[in-house]
Amino acid sequence: MQASKEPGSVGIVVPKTARFDAPLALQCGVTLPGFELAYETYGELNANRSNALLVCHALSGDHHAAGRHSPEDAKPGWWDTCIGPGKPIDTDLFHVVSLNNLGGCNGSTGPRSTDPNTGEPYGANFPTVTVKDWVQSQALLADHLGIERFAAVVGGSLGGMQALQWAIDEPERIANAVVIAAAPKLSAQNIAFNEIARHAIVSDPDFHEGTYFRKGANPDKGLMLARMLGHVTYLSDDGMGDRFGRELKSGDIGSAQDVQFQVESYLHYQGTSFSRRFDANTYILMTRALDYFDPALDFGGDLVHALGQAKAKFLVLSFTSDWRFAPERSGEIVDALIAAGRDVTNATVASAAGHDSFLLPIERYCDLLGSYLARVAAELGD
Amino acid sequence: MRRDLEIIADLINPGARVLDLGCGDGDLLRHLASAKGVNGYGIEKDADEIAICIRAGVNVIEHDLDDGLTRFPDSSFDMVVMTETLQAVAAPERLLDEMLRIGEECIVTFPNFGHWRCRMQLASRGRMPVARHIPHSWYDTPNIHLCTFRDFEELVTGKGLPIIERFVVDASYEKRVRWIPNLFGTIAFYRLGRARA
Numbered sequence: 001m002q003a004s005k006e007p008g009s010v011g012i013v014v015p016k017t018a019r020f021d022a023p024l025a026l027q028c029g030v031t032l033p034g035f036e037l038a039y040e041t042y043g044e045l046n047a048n049r050s051n052a053l054l055v056c057h058a059l060s061g062d063h064h065a066a067g068r069h070s071p072e073d074a075k076p077g078w079w080d081t082c083i084g085p086g087k088p089i090d091t092d093l094f095h096v097v098s099l100n101n102l103g104g105c106n107g108s109t110g111p112r113s114t115d116p117n118t119g120e121p122y123g124a125n126f127p128t129v130t131v132k133d134w135v136q137s138q139a140l141l142a143d144h145l146g147i148e149r150f151a152a153v154v155g156g157s158l159g160g161m162q163a164l165q166w167a168i169d170e171p172e173r174i175a176n177a178v179v180i181a182a183a184p185k186l187s188a189q190n191i192a193f194n195e196i197a198r199h200a201i202v203s204d205p206d207f208h209e210g211t212y213f214r215k216g217a218n219p220d221k222g223l224m225l226a227r228m229l230g231h232v233t234y235l236s237d238d239g240m241g242d243r244f245g246r247e248l249k250s251g252d253i254g255s256a257q258d259v260q261f262q263v264e265s266y267l268h269y270q271g272t273s274f275s276r277r278f279d280a281n282t283y284i285l286m287t288r289a290l291d292y293f294d295p296a297l298d299f300g301g302d303l304v305h306a307l308g309q310a311k312a313k314f315l316v317l318s319f320t321s322d323w324r325f326a327p328e329r330s331g332e333i334v335d336a337l338i339a340a341g342r343d344v345t346n347a348t349v350a351s352a353a354g355h356d357s358f359l360l361p362i363e364r365y366c367d368l369l370g371s372y373l374a375r376v377a378a379e380l381g382d
Numbered sequence: 383m384r385r386d387l388e389i390i391a392d393l394i395n396p397g398a399r400v401l402d403l404g405c406g407d408g409d410l411l412r413h414l415a416s417a418k419g420v421n422g423y424g425i426e427k428d429a430d431e432i433a434i435c436i437r438a439g440v441n442v443i444e445h446d447l448d449d450g451l452t453r454f455p456d457s458s459f460d461m462v463v464m465t466e467t468l469q470a471v472a473a474p475e476r477l478l479d480e481m482l483r484i485g486e487e488c489i490v491t492f493p494n495f496g497h498w499r500c501r502m503q504l505a506s507r508g509r510m511p512v513a514r515h516i517p518h519s520w521y522d523t524p525n526i527h528l529c530t531f532r533d534f535e536e537l538v539t540g541k542g543l544p545i546i547e548r549f550v551v552d553a554s555y556e557k558r559v560r561w562i563p564n565l566f567g568t569i570a571f572y573r574l575g576r577a578r579a
Binding site: 338341344374 | 399421423429432433435436437439440441442443444453454455458
């Protein structure tokens with residue numbers, strides 16, 4: 001592709017947009033008149049179109065999962081550690097599809113898009129979307145790309161929940177589901193964290209009940225608080241201790257600076273940069289999708305029955321220090337899959353980095369993911 | 383293919399729901415899948431063995447047997463297998479109970495500490511036995527609950543567990559040992575059922 005490509009990188013990538021004109025009936029009862037999905041692809045689709053792999057993003061991700069948009073890009077895509085030639089999600093073996101989910105704020109139809117009924121951005125009026133809606137829209141994207149069946153659907157956190165829902169809703173169209181650092185549904189504590197984040201946003205005077213774009217304002221402070229809280233839950237106590245300790249920014253106690261400890265500096269930076277790039281209404285929508293996720297609900301609350309619909313093979317991975325979606329939560333998925341008689345493999349990777357581990361180049365994690373997918377590729381046949 | 387795994391495969395019905403405790407590199411499960419159409423699951427705690435299982439496409443679950451098997455419901459398997467692992471777990475009796483709670487039947491194999499070589503080493507040289515079937519030195523052995531055939535038999539009969547099949551082989555797993563097995567046998571195979579209420 002590119003002569004100047006970094007080793008292990010997919011190089012320069014160009015986002016595309018798929019337009020869907022048919023109305024989409026959402027789970028909440030609202031029908032979207034049509035929608036667009038922003039997506040990227042990496043690696044070649046083989047002749048019999050059997051090597052497609054869908055990557056699903058988590059709360060704040062988007063379609064830009066790997067490579068760079070220009071040589072000057074400071075940062076590669078959000079999962080560049082795992083996607084590329086020779087990497088665990090090997091683009092020499094797979095045709096990787098990554099999209100910005102419906103309701104997102106980075107190119108796909110979402111709260112920032114114009115509502116054709118009013119000629120104004122949807123804002124807070126964008127309908128509630130669920131993980132099921134995402135799977136439905138992703139299946140339409142697969143149709144658009146001429147992909148009958150994914151060799152694997154892969155995701156971490158909220159992305160892993162989409163992989164799980166894929167296996168249940170589209171059993172004929174997914175051969176393998178890779179579910180990383182996920183849970184079969186959120187606990188009350190998980191929902192509580194999301195609610196604090198949402199409350200931080202909606203109580204920001206610049207939120208204007210979700211119509212901030214009309215006032216030329218943005219609830220920066222609320223978004224920042226939401227992200228700071230999120231980050232605390234994505235890391236672990238030990239991980240934070242290793243990374244920041246109690247180190248002071250200036251070296252003196254009581255210096256005049258607002259920010260005194262390194263960890264404060266980190267959280268302020270993460271919060272500020274997030275509030276610049278992310279839409280507040282999308283953040284609320286995404287956290288709601290997380291809260292509502294409960295694939296067992298359609299089956300009388302019986303997760304075994306729900307997963308009994310699946311035909312895919314499963315790889316379920318979790319991380320020892322992840323307390324947001326702890327290994328025990330992955331264990332619930334694994335136990336239900338065994339009870340349903342599905343093929344499942346499960347490992348718990350030692351890591352001090354908490355929930356964030358799924359984005360990091362942890363040796364054992366990358367080895368297990370890469371080994372599993374190499375086997376998936378070997379079984380494809382061209 | 384290890385001979386002991388072939389022997390075990392012969393004891394398992396085609397299509398059975400199988401759980402293999404301490405499945406190692408997944409050899410038995412792979413053999414069962416190809417020879418018997420059995421789609422089983424392995425439990426393993428060793429990261430290297432788990433990696434091998436994943437490469438081989440074996441369903442492996444990372445789990446330490448010493449954490450118990452409470453995660454599995456009653457009667458969730460037809461057969462629970464544990465090959466030469468009983469002697470290495472923290473609570474063998476409790477694990478045996480658990481195996482027969484989650485499985486209708488179980489197969490347990492273990493090395494014989496009462497083998498004449500072991501007895502000789504202890505009696506004549508006063509040393510902890512090291513033999514082909516018990517290859518570790520006392521200070522780095524995973525085997526913390528070694529027993530003799532007679533010991534195990536006493537445990538099983540004391541618990542009222544029906545012995546469906548039982549035999550003893552030599553170190554090569556080739557020959558059945560019928561004459562004073564507790565002295566001349568190295569590995570025992572027990573297929574056990576549930577205690578009748």
